[in-house]
Amino acid sequence: MGTIIKKGVNILGITPEVCLVAQVADGCFAELGSSCEITSVFRITAFGYHGSGYAIDFGVDNFPKNVVRYEASKRVVKLLRERLPEYCDVVFGDKRHMDHIHVEIDLRKAYKSVK
Numbered sequence: 425m426g427t428i429i430k431k432g433v434n435i436l437g438i439t440p441e442v443c444l445v446a447q448v449a450d451g452c453f454a455e456l457g458s459s460c461e462i463t464s465v466f467r468i469t470a471f472g473y474h475g476s477g478y479a480i481d482f483g484v485d486n487f488p489k490n491v492v493r494y495e496a497s498k499r500v501v502k503l504l505r506e507r508l509p510e511y512c513d514v515v516f517g518d519k520r521h522m523d524h525i526h527v528e529i530d531l532r533k534a535y536k537s538v539k
C-alpha cells in the first residue's frame with residue numbers, strides 16, 4: 425500500500441494544502457485495503473481547480489479483489505468528508521467521476537472559514 429503517483433501525472437504547482445489532502449486520503453484508502461493512487465493533479469484545461477494546484481484525483485482501481493469497487497469508493501468518500509475540512513469538496517459517482525475521486529479546495533469557502 426502507500427501512495428502511488430500514476431505514470432505521466434504532472435504534479436507541477438501542487439499546493440501544500442493538496443499535499444495534506446493526499447496524506448489524509450492515503451489513510452482513508454489504507455482502511456479499505458487499498459493504496460492511494462494519484463491519477464491527476466495539474467491540467468491546463470480542466471474541471472475545477474486542476475489548473476491552479478488546488479485539486480487532486482485519486483484512482484479507485486486498487487481495492488482488494490474481493491470488494492465491490494463502487495461500494496469501497498463510497499466508503500473512502502465518506503471517510504474523506506469526515507476527515508477533511510468542510511471547505512474541501514469531495515466528488516464521486518456522477519458521470520465524470522466514476523473511475524476516480526476528485527477533491528478540490530473551495531477557496532471561497534476556505535477563506536470565509538478563517539477566524
Ligand SMILES: [Zn+2]
Pocket residue numbers: 464471474479480481525526527
Ligand atoms: Zn479532478
